Amino acid sequence: MSVLVVGVSHRTAPVSTLERVALDEDGVVKLLHRAVETPHVTESVVVSTCNRVEVYVEAERFHGSVEDVSALLVEQAGLARDDVLRHLYVHYDDAAIAHLFSVAAGLDSMVVGESQVLGQVRNALQRSQDQGTVGAALNLLFQQALRIGKRGHAETGIDQVGPSVVSAAVERAERLGVDLARSRVVVVGAGAMAALSATTCLRGGARDIVVINRTPERARRLAEAVGGRSAAWGDLGDELAHSDLVFSCTGAMRVVVDATQVARGVALRPADGAPYVLVDLALPRDVAEEAAELPGVAIIGLAEVAESLAGEQIATDLREVRRIVASEVAAFVSARNAARVTPTVVALRSMATEVVESELDRFRSRRPELSDDLAADVAQTVRRVADKLLHAPTVRIKELAGQPDGITYADALAELFALDPSAVDAVTRVVPPGGDDT
Numbered sequence: 001m002s003v004l005v006v007g008v009s010h011r012t013a014p015v016s017t018l019e020r021v022a023l024d025e026d027g028v029v030k031l032l033h034r035a036v037e038t039p040h041v042t043e044s045v046v047v048s049t050c051n052r053v054e055v056y057v058e059a060e061r062f063h064g065s066v067e068d069v070s071a072l073l074v075e076q077a078g079l080a081r082d083d084v085l086r087h088l089y090v091h092y093d094d095a096a097i098a099h100l101f102s103v104a105a106g107l108d109s110m111v112v113g114e115s116q117v118l119g120q121v122r123n124a125l126q127r128s129q130d131q132g133t134v135g136a137a138l139n140l141l142f143q144q145a146l147r148i149g150k151r152g153h154a155e156t157g158i159d160q161v162g163p164s165v166v167s168a169a170v171e172r173a174e175r176l177g178v179d180l181a182r183s184r185v186v187v188v189g190a191g192a193m194a195a196l197s198a199t200t201c202l203r204g205g206a207r208d209i210v211v212i213n214r215t216p217e218r219a220r221r222l223a224e225a226v227g228g229r230s231a232a233w234g235d236l237g238d239e240l241a242h243s244d245l246v247f248s249c250t251g252a253m254r255v256v257v258d259a260t261q262v263a264r265g266v267a268l269r270p271a272d273g274a275p276y277v278l279v280d281l282a283l284p285r286d287v288a289e290e291a292a293e294l295p296g297v298a299i300i301g302l303a304e305v306a307e308s309l310a311g312e313q314i315a316t317d318l319r320e321v322r323r324i325v326a327s328e329v330a331a332f333v334s335a336r337n338a339a340r341v342t343p344t345v346v347a348l349r350s351m352a353t354e355v356v357e358s359e360l361d362r363f364r365s366r367r368p369e370l371s372d373d374l375a376a377d378v379a380q381t382v383r384r385v386a387d388k389l390l391h392a393p394t395v396r397i398k399e400l401a402g403q404p405d406g407i408t409y410a411d412a413l414a415e416l417f418a419l420d421p422s423a424v425d426a427v428t429r430v431v432p433p434g435g436d437d438t
Contacts, residue, residue, distance in 0.1 A: 007054030013087035019284035038068035104149035113158035156317035183244035190218035197247035248286035
């Protein structure tokens with residue numbers, strides 16, 4: 001059994017493809033169960049964010065699992081098979097472990113070091129636990145990933161390695177001619193990204209901030225936090241028409257700002273030459289693509305933000321987080337491999353114990369005249385000899401477990417000593433990863 005991840009992200013696919021693969025909560029739950037229903041998968045966790053969809057599984061077979069999970073993502077996208085497959089990436093075993101740890105640490109994010117992904121990984125694990133699709137293997141892996149993500153943020157300043165998505169978007173809007181200090185800003189949504197957008201605009205001195213969300217109470221709370229006001233969802237069109245800068249960050253699975261609403265906003269703007277800027281930080285997009293074709297309109301999306309971040313210098317903290325991730329991957333893989341050979345070691349020692357006890361019983365039956373003290377001395381000596389003979393091979397096999405062929409050595413040991421495969425399998429089921437019964 002090995003871990004496998006099949007995914008698509010901002011690094012491998014355009015926004016248009018990511019939008020087609022994007023999942024709402026019901027879609028994620030459905031994908032979790034469909035994954036474990038495939039023939040070669042026993043556990044599943046789905047990490048679904050605004051710029052990635054990744055399916056992690058504990059797989060019995062590599063090729064069969066890759067084909068089955070890839071087919072599920074193709075079906076979700078509703079595109080031609082090849083149009084999706086060419087954007088997918090596959091990581092297996094050690095590489096899958098390294099990928100998850102990097103994701104949790106913020107190394108694979110559009111904005112390097114952003115901390116939201118850690119919460120998203122935590123939510124993914126919690127969802128799988130609630131749905132019963134995660135077992136011991138992936139639970140341990142994801143718990144380790146969360147710990148590593150926290151460690152990276154606690155021991156370094158990775159949070160400051162790159163600017164936030166919102167800060168990058170504001171900088172781009174200002175280069176287009178937006179004067180934030182004179183702007184009336186409309187924030188559509190009330191989640192984490194919307195809150196960050198509103199807070200950034202507040203710090204930038206925005207003249208007025210209006211928050212609109214389908215849940216009025218959430219909109220009101222965010223508006224109060226930034227000294228702005230909230231508006232009803234039904235007033236979205238009117239608020240957009242009187243705005244200078246729009247941030248849209250909802251979790252909707254369809255367009256919430258259409259071209260007609262944008263056109264109305266353009267028509268009511270003063271003829272000062274400044275563009276009507278909409279920052280669309282949602283995936284799928286919140287703003288209709290056709291709106292970008294209107295004169296005087298500029299839409300800043302995730303792809304444009306990524307371009308503006310591409311030239312940022314990687315800080316020393318980022319290198320330190322990479323070092324942390326690399327060392328943690330090595331430690332996890334070593335512990336996992338040691339756990340895999342533990343059943344063989346336990347079976348070997350069990351066999352030796354049975355042989356020793358059997359021979360001692362025969363010895364006692366042949367020499368009943370020996371005193372209890374002498375018989376005990378003989379038994380202790382025989383057991384000590386067996387322990388010493390087994391010490392070197394058991395220690396060595398654990399050392400070799402951390403190497404690429406470690407499991408092969410364990411198989412050879414089982415073959416050489418004619419160990420009972422059923423005994424090894426029984427121990428495999430009860431010894432946890434990293435456990436040691438020797």
